[in-house]
Amino acid sequence: MRIAVPADEKMPETAVSVSFGRAPFFSIYDTEDQSYTVLPNPGADASGGAGIKAAQAVVDDKVQAVITFRCGENAAKVLEAAGIILYTAESGSVSTNVLDCAAGKLPVLASVHPGFHNHRSNA
Numbered sequence: 001m002r003i004a005v006p007a008d009e010k011m012p013e014t015a016v017s018v019s020f021g022r023a024p025f026f027s028i029y030d031t032e033d034q035s036y037t038v039l040p041n042p043g044a045d046a047s048g049g050a051g052i053k054a055a056q057a058v059v060d061d062k063v064q065a066v067i068t069f070r071c072g073e074n075a076a077k078v079l080e081a082a083g084i085i086l087y088t089a090e091s092g093s094v095s096t097n098v099l100d101c102a103a104g105k106l107p108v109l110a111s112v113h114p115g116f117h118n119h120r121s122n123a
Contacts, residue, residue, distance in 0.1 A: 012095040021051035051075030076112040
């Protein structure tokens with residue numbers, strides 16, 4: 001299984017990013033060979049649609065699960081349509097969350113938020 005986790009840095013020891021759509025990177029863990037790769041997030045600096053761009057990148061990378069603190073409605077729809085399961089992140093590192101997920105210790109994400117549309121306006 002391939003598991004994606006939003007991260008502010010490229011190392012598995014970094015904390016899980018608080019934002020799915022605006023995280024600079026996704027740390028991708030492959031449970032089969034126990035390897036990590038880094039996927040740059042195309043939504044990180046997007047002027048709009050960050051969550052959708054981030055979700056599509058994860059889908060295109062053939063991920064089966066996402067660990068995140070929160071996820072916007074539009075991004076969640078893209079991920080769920082691809083059959084990706086969303087899990088709730090816990091405080092701690094990307095690597096700790098991945099190991100907990102692989103061991104079945106993380107709960108499924110209970111709810112999504114409506115998103116932050118136009119939150120980067122210059123008003």
